[in-house]
Amino acid sequence: MAPTPLAQPSQAVSRRRWLGLLASPYPRRRLLLLHWLIACVVYVGTAVLLVAGVDQGWMRFGALLGWSSFVTVVLLSGYAAIRSGWSERFADPALTQWQLSMGVIAVNWGYVICGPMRTAALFPLMVVFDFAAYGLRFRQIGWLTLFTVLCLASAVAIRQWLPAWIDPAQPPSPLQVDLYNLSMIAVVLPAFALVTARLSALRKKLRDQRAQLADALAAVERLAVSDELTGLPNRRAMLETLATNTRHARRGLLPVTIAMVDLDHFKRINDTLGHPAGDAVLVGFAELVRQLLREGDVLGRWGGEEFLLVLPGATAAQAQQVLWRLQAAVRDQLLAGQPVTFSVGVAAHRGSESAETLLSRADAALYEAKHAGRDCVAIASGESQVAADPI
Numbered sequence: 001m002a003p004t005p006l007a008q009p010s011q012a013v014s015r016r017r018w019l020g021l022l023a024s025p026y027p028r029r030r031l032l033l034l035h036w037l038i039a040c041v042v043y044v045g046t047a048v049l050l051v052a053g054v055d056q057g058w059m060r061f062g063a064l065l066g067w068s069s070f071v072t073v074v075l076l077s078g079y080a081a082i083r084s085g086w087s088e089r090f091a092d093p094a095l096t097q098w099q100l101s102m103g104v105i106a107v108n109w110g111y112v113i114c115g116p117m118r119t120a121a122l123f124p125l126m127v128v129f130d131f132a133a134y135g136l137r138f139r140q141i142g143w144l145t146l147f148t149v150l151c152l153a154s155a156v157a158i159r160q161w162l163p164a165w166i167d168p169a170q171p172p173s174p175l176q177v178d179l180y181n182l183s184m185i186a187v188v189l190p191a192f193a194l195v196t197a198r199l200s201a202l203r204k205k206l207r208d209q210r211a212q213l214a215d216a217l218a219a220v221e222r223l224a225v226s227d228e229l230t231g232l233p234n235r236r237a238m239l240e241t242l243a244t245n246t247r248h249a250r251r252g253l254l255p256v257t258i259a260m261v262d263l264d265h266f267k268r269i270n271d272t273l274g275h276p277a278g279d280a281v282l283v284g285f286a287e288l289v290r291q292l293l294r295e296g297d298v299l300g301r302w303g304g305e306e307f308l309l310v311l312p313g314a315t316a317a318q319a320q321q322v323l324w325r326l327q328a329a330v331r332d333q334l335l336a337g338q339p340v341t342f343s344v345g346v347a348a349h350r351g352s353e354s355a356e357t358l359l360s361r362a363d364a365a366l367y368e369a370k371h372a373g374r375d376c377v378a379i380a381s382g383e384s385q386v387a388a389d390p391i
Contacts, residue, residue, distance in 0.1 A: 024083055026085075028093070029082060029083065029085065029093075032082045032087075032093060032094045033079070033082055033083065035094060035131070035134075035195075036075075036078055036079060036082060036099075038127075038191050038194060038195065039075070039078075039099065039103065039127070039131075039191075040075055041187075041191060042124055042127055042187060042188060042191045043071050043075060043106070045187030045188075046110065046121075046124060046184070046187060047064075047068055047071070049180065049183050049184060049187065050064050050067070050068075050110070050114070051064065053114070053117065053180070056172060056176060057172075058114075058115055058116060058117060058171065058172040058176070059113065059114065059115070059117075060113070063112075063113035064113070066109075066113075067106070067109050067110060067113060070105075070106065070109065071106055074099075074102040074106070078095060078098075078099055078102075081095060082094070082095070092135070094135055096131065096132075096135035096136055097136060097140055097144070099131075100128050100131055100132055100136070100144055101144065101147060103124070103127075103128045103131075104125070104128060104144070104147060104148045104151050105151060106124075107121065107122060107124050107125050107128065107151075108148075108151040108152055108154070108155040109155075110124075111152065111155045112155045112158050112159060115171075116171055116172055116177065117172065117177065117180050117181075118159075119181075120180055120181045120184040120185075121184075122152075123184045123185060123188045124184075124188050125148065126188055126189075126192045127188055127191045127192050127195065128144075128148075129141075129144075129145075130192050130195040130196055130199070131195055132144055133199060134195060134198065134199050134202070224236070225237035225240075227300070227301040229279060229282060229283060229301075230282055230283055230285075230286035230287075230301050231286065232286050232290075232299055232300050232301045232307070233298065233299075233300035233301075234300065234301060235300070235301070235302055235303060235308075237300060238298070238300035238302065238308050238310070239355070241298050241300070241310055242258065242308070242310055242355045242358070242359070243355050245310055245312050245349075246349055246353075246354065246355045246358060248312075249349040250349075250351075250352050254312055254313050255312075255313060255314070255315065255348065255349060256310065256311065256312050256313070256314070256348075256349045257311045257314045257315060257316055257318070257319040257346060257347065257348040257349065258308065258309065258310050258311070258346070258347055258349075258358060258359070258362050259308070259309040259311070259319055259323060259344050259345065259346045259347075259362065259377075260302070260306065260307075260308060260309075260344065260345040260359075260362040260363055260365070260366040261306065261307040261308070261309055261323075261342050261343075261344050261366075262305060262306050262307075262342060262343050262344075262366055262370070263281070263282075263285065263305040263306075263340065263341075263342045264340075264341045264342055264343055264374040264375055265374075266278065266281070266304075266305035269281060269335070269340075273335075277335075280334075281334050281335060281340060282301075282305065284333070284334045285307075285330060285334060285340070285342075286299065286301070286307075288329060288330060288333060288334070289307075289309075289326055289330070292325065292326055292329055293309075293322075294311070294314075294322065296311075296312050296313065297309065297310065297311050297312070297314075297322075298310045309323075314348075315348060316346050316347070316348040316379045316380075316381070317379075319346050319348070320346060320377050320379060323344050323346070323377045324377065327341065327342065327344075327375070327377075330342065341374060341375035342375070343366060343369040343370050343374045343375060343376060343377075343378075344365075344366065344369055344376070344377040344378065345362045345363060345364065345365030345366025345367070345368065345369055345378050345380060346362065346365055346377060346378065346379045346380060347359075347361040347362035347365055347379075347380040348380075361380040362380060364380060365378040365379060365380035366378065
């Protein structure tokens with residue numbers, strides 16, 4: 001009888017339910033159980049080879065039964081602890097150190113009972129230490145290494161003390177030895193490769209995350225000292241630049257002059273042409289002025305349509321010449337058919353005055369420039385001088 005249309009979805013739900021019961025609905029536990037499953041495959045593959053050894057006469061059935069019982073208890077205990085979430089009360093929910101220690105015991109137990117095949121019984125140690133590199137810290141790996149050496153030394157001692165009980169009566173042929181080695185490699189190597197690939201993917205993910213974090217930190221640092229719109233140094237960065245230059249000037253190393261720049265009637269541009277046009281004017285002004293400044297001069301956005309220009313090594317008169325040149329260059333290049341002008345207050349550092357006092361004098365000079373009709377340069381001095389652009 002053909003299934004009804006609802007039967008297939010019902011079967012799919014049933015399969016998902018069974019998968020959830022076996023593998024857990026929680027992604028983290030599923031990942032831990034995936035690692036447990038890889039270990040299971042290695043144990044089961046090894047057990048199959050040992051069963052073949054019993055059939056070929058180089059393995060005792062009683063020895064295989066004891067080893068298999070131990071492995072079964074370890075696997076079931078690990079599965080129950082992870083699947084139930086009981087292991088999550090520990091710092092390492094995967095119980096990595098315990099599982100790997102049990103793996104070392106199982107490998108060395110296999111070394112004891114495998115007789116002439118005992119060298120191949122050590123191959124699963126590759127998977128053990130591959131998992132160790134994935135989940136353990138350096139010191140834990142050191143302790144696991146010491147534990148492995150001690151277990152192997154104990155296995156060698158047991159073989160010396162009980163040779164008649166361990167070695168089978170019928171030794172294998174050279175071909176059997178080669179085939180067993182090949183079979184053990186075929187069991188161990190895929191698991192080793194899978195864990196190594198997983199470790200490689202994790203390292204790549206960490207490298208990508210570090211690169212993304214470095215990019216994010218660089219972006220944050222840029223935003224901390226740069227104006228988002230114009231790309232110029234922001235007010236915070238300019239205060240640091242000004243502090244450094246005034247400190248040098250107080251020590252007599254290099255004079256400094258500053259200029260407070262304010263775009264004239266900028267609100268009118270925003271009101272008539274819109275804020276995008278106003279932003280374009282600010283960006284264009286910043287790009288154009290940066291191209292025309294001398295090497296060492298620093299232009300920053302002070303706020304709104306105000307800019308601060310720091311001119312190390314310049315006198316007030318030299319700064320005035322620079323600003324006249326900038327006024328002439330800016331006037332007709334930012335808006336088609338509409339001149340854009342700016343007013344400037346210039347102040348040269350004097351004596352031991354602070355950066356705050358210097359800023360205050362430049363700001364006062366800017367007020368004088370605006371009061372004088374804008375589109376001019378005012379120099380702060382004992383007797384303020386207002387100079388219009390001679391062009």
